[in-house]
Amino acid sequence: xxxxxxxxxxxxxxxxxxxxxxxxxxxxxxxxxxxxxxxxxxxxxxxxxxxxxxxxxxxxxxxxxxxxxxxxxxxxxxxxxxxxxxxxxxxxxxxxxxxxxxxxxxxxxxxxxxxxxxxxxxxxxxxxxxxxxxxxxxxxxxxxxxxxxxxxxxxxxxxxxxxxxxxxxxxxxxxxxxxxxxxxxxxxxxxxxxxxxxxxxxxxxxxxx
Amino acid sequence: xxxxxxxxxxxxxxxxxxxxxxxxxxxxxxxxxxxxxxxxxxxxxxxxxxxxxxxxxxxxxxxxxxxxxxxxxxxxxxxxxxxxxxxxxxxxxxxxxxxxxxxxxxxxxxxxxxxxxxxxxxxxxxxxxxxxxxxxxxxxxxxxxxxxxxxxxxxxxxxxxxxxxxxxxxxxxxxxxxxxxxxxxxxxxxxxxxxxxxxxxxxxxxxxx
DNA sequence: CCCTCCTACGTACGCCGTACGTCGCAGGGA
DNA sequence: TCCCTGCGACGTACGGCGTACGTAGGAGGG
Numbered sequence: 001x002x003x004x005x006x007x008x009x010x011x012x013x014x015x016x017x018x019x020x021x022x023x024x025x026x027x028x029x030x031x032x033x034x035x036x037x038x039x040x041x042x043x044x045x046x047x048x049x050x051x052x053x054x055x056x057x058x059x060x061x062x063x064x065x066x067x068x069x070x071x072x073x074x075x076x077x078x079x080x081x082x083x084x085x086x087x088x089x090x091x092x093x094x095x096x097x098x099x100x101x102x103x104x105x106x107x108x109x110x111x112x113x114x115x116x117x118x119x120x121x122x123x124x125x126x127x128x129x130x131x132x133x134x135x136x137x138x139x140x141x142x143x144x145x146x147x148x149x150x151x152x153x154x155x156x157x158x159x160x161x162x163x164x165x166x167x168x169x170x171x172x173x174x175x176x177x178x179x180x181x182x183x184x185x186x187x188x189x190x191x192x193x194x195x196x197x198x199x200x201x202x203x204x205x206x207x208x209x
Numbered sequence: 210x211x212x213x214x215x216x217x218x219x220x221x222x223x224x225x226x227x228x229x230x231x232x233x234x235x236x237x238x239x240x241x242x243x244x245x246x247x248x249x250x251x252x253x254x255x256x257x258x259x260x261x262x263x264x265x266x267x268x269x270x271x272x273x274x275x276x277x278x279x280x281x282x283x284x285x286x287x288x289x290x291x292x293x294x295x296x297x298x299x300x301x302x303x304x305x306x307x308x309x310x311x312x313x314x315x316x317x318x319x320x321x322x323x324x325x326x327x328x329x330x331x332x333x334x335x336x337x338x339x340x341x342x343x344x345x346x347x348x349x350x351x352x353x354x355x356x357x358x359x360x361x362x363x364x365x366x367x368x369x370x371x372x373x374x375x376x377x378x379x380x381x382x383x384x385x386x387x388x389x390x391x392x393x394x395x396x397x398x399x400x401x402x403x404x405x406x407x408x409x410x411x412x413x414x415x416x417x418x
Numbered sequence: 419c420c421c422t423c424c425t426a427c428g429t430a431c432g433c434c435g436t437a438c439g440t441c442g443c444a445g446g447g448a
Numbered sequence: 449t450c451c452c453t454g455c456g457a458c459g460t461a462c463g464g465c466g467t468a469c470g471t472a473g474g475a476g477g478g
Binding site: 100103104110113114117120121124130131133134135141142144145147149150153169171173174175177179180183184192195196199200202203204205206207 | 356359362382411
């Protein structure tokens with residue numbers, strides 16, 4: 001695939017893994033394939049990485065580290081939270097195949113804490129501190145994780161939730177669903193994300209008062 | 210593993226898959242192993258199921274179908290939403306290994322619609338209808354998906370988010386995080402779930418007014 | 419000059435999903 | 449009764465996988 005006279009490095013290997021993950025998803029990563037892409041023998045990778053699981057972890061960390069801190073010009077804590085949430089969404093959309101990876105992993109290291117710290121700063125701005133702030137942050141993380149999983153990670157082969165892969169459903173038994181069947185089948189992710197985001201912010205506001 | 214004189218059936222195969230998933234997770238499922246557990250030849254399974262992916266889908270549907278409708282004795286829409294959310298959480302906790310499976314799949318069929326319908330009924334009770342109700346439901350689903358993923362699907366080998374798998378982090382750079390490091394490392398899932406749930410309900414209440 | 423150590427690599431084992439061919443049996447005409 | 453057809457069960461085989469293990473070669477220090 002490439003010349004690659006330069007020697008094998010953990011960095012080069014992780015890079016290749018990240019590229020492959022972004023291009024074809026985690027399930028496409030194999031040691032043999034990675035090695036081939038680097039023009040190296042399969043087993044040579046094991047001189048730099050103990051096993052595949054760790055390699056994937058490293059790739060996840062690398063992607064997380066690429067996350068840019070958001071920027072916003074406002075004193076309103078709400079604007080900060082909005083900007084932060086949108087930045088996370090951007091990350092998810094830029095790396096859709098990697099997002100599931102990040103989502104099911106406990107992040108740590110510098111990159112993880114950078115995000116946590118800036119989230120805590122926002123809640124601090126809003127007047128939430130200590131245990132409460134942690135709770136808020138986690139609720140927010142949960143919401144983000146959930147929406148973005150739904151936006152980015154659910155199988156897109158089907159047009160919508162109303163289509164059943166193995167046989168149709170008799171909608172007569174579900175009148176309310178039938179009434180909104182059009183909406184159930186359609187996803188406007190931008191609009192949904194903002195709607196949920198404002199909902200969360202409204203909840204925080206209410207908690208403040 | 211068992212006598213199993215009775216003939217192979219799609220039902221029996223899916224049952225075995227569900228049991229295996231619940232016991233050891235999706236990644237433990239293999240056609241050979243499933244067949245062995247059923248006392249049958251590997252390839253015999255293919256007479257009843259086109260391939261492994263479909264088999265896993267069928268298992269996911271089966272698990273979803275087992276979900277009991279929640280019960281609650283109240284006229285308050287908030288209580289209904291609470292009960293519904295807690296029922297979903299129960300499902301996730303009873304089938305932790307299967308939950309990730311359900312989460313990354315677009316559900317359809319009867320079972321999926323039963324849940325959707327009862328959620329819509331609750332939002333209807335709260336005064337939300339049509340498009341708004343769908344948006345609310347999706348926000349709620351996102352939150353549930355997110356918290357429960359965090360509760361049930363993140364790797365439990367590590368004690369908490371503060372522990373880094375590959376090297377420690379210098380906390381001096383993260384003063385706010387350092388201040389709540391104890392809370393960051395500890396998870397009280399019951400309390401967190403209820404906290405987030407009330408947050409969501411508060412948001413809905415506010416939207417009503 | 420030799421010894422040590424590190425990296426690269428080939429081979430091999432035990433898994434995996436599944437395409438394909440065969441065999442045996444049950445059931446229905448003739 | 450015999451035979452044919454169809455279907456379920458199964459064995460074999462192929463191409464993939466992760467990785468344990470052994471080896472070979474070269475670089476650097478004694």
